[in-house]
Amino acid sequence: MIKIEHLNKRYRTVQALQDFSLEIPRGSIYGLIGPNGAGKTTLLRILAALISPTTGKVWFDDEEVSMVPALIQRKVGYMPDFFGVYPDLTTVEYLEFYAGIHNIPRQKHTGTVNDLLELVDLSSKRDELVETLSRGMKQRLCLARALVHDPEVLLLDEPASGLDPRARVELRELLRTLQGMGKTIIISSHILLEMAEMCSDVAIIQGGKLVVSGDVEQVTHRISGGRQLEIRVLERGADAVTALKRMGAISNVTATEENENLIQADFSGDDRALHTVLAELIKQDIPVVSFAPRSSGGLLEEVFMSVTEGSSTS
C-alpha cells in the first residue's frame, strides 16, 4: 500500500501541493483527476522519487521514499506525459537499453523484451525504428518500457492523451490485464469517462489540495448526494413521471425534451429501495424498457465540474 502523508511541494512562487494526504490500496487502479496545474504530475514525480517534497512523507509499504530512493526505482515504473524515445533505435534495442540500465542480466534481455512486446502487441514491429511507429504504438512501447523491470507500481501520467478511440480501448484493456497481474496502477487523466470505466478509485485534486477521494461509486455518491436513474418506457411517460414523483426516494424527475418516454431522476437509497421503485412502476402496468443508474462516467464528469468550478481545464 502507498501512503502519502501531509505532502507539500513548493516551486519558488508556486505551491504545487498543499497538505496532501492519500492512501492507495495495493492492486487498485487509482485515478488522479484535476484541471491543468492541479498538482497531478508533481505528485507522480514525487512518487517516482524524481523530486523531493518540500515537507511530508511518502511510504511504500513500510519504507519511506526519501530514505530508500533505490528501492523506489525497483518498485516503480514511471511513464511521463511525453514519449521520451530515441528515434534512431529499433523497438527491441530501445527496450533492451532500458533493461540494461535497470540492471537486468543480459541473458534475460531477449525473453523479457519478447514478453513485453507480446503484452503490448508490438511483436510485429520489433525491428522497426521507433520513429516509424504511430502515436498509439509509441504509447504502448513506453508502457512496455515502464514495465521492463517488472515493477509493483505503475505511475502513468496522461497515458491516453492524443490517442484515437481504438488506441484508447486497447490501452484500457492493457491496463486491466496489468491489474490482473497484481500491479497497482496510478493514472492521471483528463478523460473522465475513461477514468470512470478504468479506475477502481479516484482522487480529485484542485490547486494542489485533495478535494475528494475514494472508490468511484463513493465519490459520485458523496458529491452528487445519490445515484441518478435513467428510465425508458415504451409508452405512458407522463404516468411514469407522476408515479415516480410520489415515491419518497426519488427527486428531480424530468422527462427529456426530445422524448417524453425517457425519464431522468435523482435517487437516494440502497439497492432494495431501487428494486421497490422498479416494482412499483411494473405494478402500475407501466411498460418499462430499461431501468438503470446513469453511467458513472457521466456522473464523474458532473462531479468533476462541480468541485473544480471556476478553474480552467483547458
Add this chain to the structure above:
Amino acid sequence: MTFAALLTKELRLRLRRERSIWVIIIYLLVMGLLGFLFLSRQNGYSGDVLSQVGGQLYILLSVVQLLLIMFITPAFTSTSINGEKERQTYDLLLCSRLSAFSLVAGKLVAGLANALLLIAASIPLFSLVFFFGGVSPQEFAETTLVFVMTAVVVGTFSLFCSTLLNRPQVSTVLSYMFCIIWALVPWLLTLLLAISTPATGSGQTAFPFPFLWNPILALVSTLPGQSQLVVRAVAGHVATPWKAYTIISLIATAILFLLSMWFVKPNPVGRLRSLTRRFVPRKQSTVTA
C-alpha cells in the same frame, strides 16, 4: 552493466547518424588536402632535404590535427546530458538504476570514442611522414599523447557544461569559448605584455607560468627539434611542457568528472546544502539566564 548498456546505446545512436560518417570523411579530406598542397610546393626530394620535408609535413599535420580535435570534440559531448533533457529522456534515465558515475562515464566514453576515432583514422596520413623520415617514434607517441589528452580535457569540460546548463546551444558555445581561451590567451598575453621567453643557462627557451597548461605549447614541445622548450613551474623550477600538460590535464579531467557527477543528478544545490548541514553543525545559540 548499466554503464555498458548506456555506452552501447550511445555508440549505436552516434554511428547510425549520417553526420558521423561525413565528419570522418571531411576530417581526412582536410588533412589529406593540406598534406598534398604542402608536398606539391616542394622543389625536390633529394638527400638531406627529405628528412626536412618529413619534419615540416609532420608539424603541419600535427597543428591542423590539434585544431580539428579542439573544434570537433565539443560537438560530440557538449549536448550529452542537456540533450537528454531536451529529448525528454532524462527523467527516464533518473528512474533507472543508472548511477551518476555510469551516466557521466558512459556519455564521456561514447563522445571521446568519436574523437579518438578521428585520431585513429588519421594515423595512415601521419604514416606518410615516416616515408620521408625526420620524426622519431618517440616524438610521434608524445604528440599522440597530447592529442588524446586534449580530446579528453575538451570532452570532459564540454560534458560538464552539458550537466550544468539546460540549453544545448549555450553549453556548446561555452565549450568553444573555453577552447579558444585555453589555447590562445597565454599567447595573446605574451604578445600584449611583451613578455620575453629568455633562454636559460642550459640553452633552453623558458616560457612563463601561464603556458604550464597550454595545448599548443605542449604540442610544439613534442615536435622534431623542439626539445629545448621548457615552461616555468613553481619555485623557479622548469618543466617539459608536454609532461606538465599531461599531468595537469589528468587532474583537471578528474575534477571536471567529479563535478559532472554532482551536477548530473537533480537538485545539486539542495544536496550540497544538506551535505554541508550534515558535516558542519550549526552554531548553538547561547541562552543566558
